[in-house]
Amino acid sequence: MSKTISFHLQKGGVGKTTISGTLSCQSAMNGFTTLLVDVDPQGNASSWFYDGELQYELSDVLQGKCFITEAIVEIPTIPNLFLLPTFGIGGGLKQYAETKIADEPYVLQDLVRELSGSFERIILDLSPGLGKLERSALIASDEIITPMTPEVFSLDGLEIFIDELEKIKKNLRSPVRHEKIIINSFDERIRQHKDIYEAAMMGSFEVFKIPVDPVFRKSQERNVAPQLFKQRGKGLKPITLEAIKKIDAKIWR
Numbered sequence: 001m002s003k004t005i006s007f008h009l010q011k012g013g014v015g016k017t018t019i020s021g022t023l024s025c026q027s028a029m030n031g032f033t034t035l036l037v038d039v040d041p042q043g044n045a046s047s048w049f050y051d052g053e054l055q056y057e058l059s060d061v062l063q064g065k066c067f068i069t070e071a072i073v074e075i076p077t078i079p080n081l082f083l084l085p086t087f088g089i090g091g092g093l094k095q096y097a098e099t100k101i102a103d104e105p106y107v108l109q110d111l112v113r114e115l116s117g118s119f120e121r122i123i124l125d126l127s128p129g130l131g132k133l134e135r136s137a138l139i140a141s142d143e144i145i146t147p148m149t150p151e152v153f154s155l156d157g158l159e160i161f162i163d164e165l166e167k168i169k170k171n172l173r174s175p176v177r178h179e180k181i182i183i184n185s186f187d188e189r190i191r192q193h194k195d196i197y198e199a200a201m202m203g204s205f206e207v208f209k210i211p212v213d214p215v216f217r218k219s220q221e222r223n224v225a226p227q228l229f230k231q232r233g234k235g236l237k238p239i240t241l242e243a244i245k246k247i248d249a250k251i252w253r
Ligand SMILES: Nc1ncnc2c1ncn2[C@@H]1O[C@H](COP(=O)(O)OP(=O)(O)OP(=O)(O)O)[C@@H](O)[C@H]1O
Pocket: 011, 012, 013, 014, 015, 016, 017, 018, 019, 040, 044, 126, 127, 128, 184, 185, 186, 210, 211, 212, 213, 214, 216, 217, 218, 220
């Protein structure tokens, strides 16, 4: 059975794309046919993993301008990993979201249903915010996992997200699960980070941590998977790899 996960918090820069991309790679490296869908008009996930020319993008599929198969591309360096891209500059997703999606809240759910026959695992990378496009993606998912940075504003953001998600689920009659959070860019040496982790643990969520690791940014600059990035023989820290594997082992059940 196919499973679809969104990593979401309405706050910007908490690691949604980094985590979506890294866990898509991990899943594919473990042999599962995995599709990363770039539902962010910024197109960050697409420019990270795909360096070449793209003919079609997600918004073309949503508007019936091409077949799904024409828009999906294989990621050459990672067997089993596929991308349904969004062009960053000059792309059509922003305009589509502003003009069309208001009338079609289930458009991404319909798309995911169609894709689930071909992919074992689907990850949606969303833009910050809780507009119509993000809502459509959230209810297209089986599970939403919230990435947050170890700061008070992220905790506040989580409270707001929990509240908003309840409303979205009720309005659009969605059973989507929201049971896990990932504290990203975590540094064991910083007291405030530990305090935020402990505060997060007080709730009913299963809480994971991903350490701060400069290789994520470097791998994005070089258009490679973080697991494959090496500079002078060094890649992701062992503790980071361990965290990624631990999260991967838990989220697909
Ligand atoms: N664990 C980490 N350690 C170090 N840097 C990280 C980590 N996670 C993410 N980053 C860096 O933080 C920046 C923001 O990450 P990212 O783009 O994934 O956030 P985002 O939530 O997707 O942002 P947006 O809201 O704009 O979509 C990037 O430069 C990324 O390389």
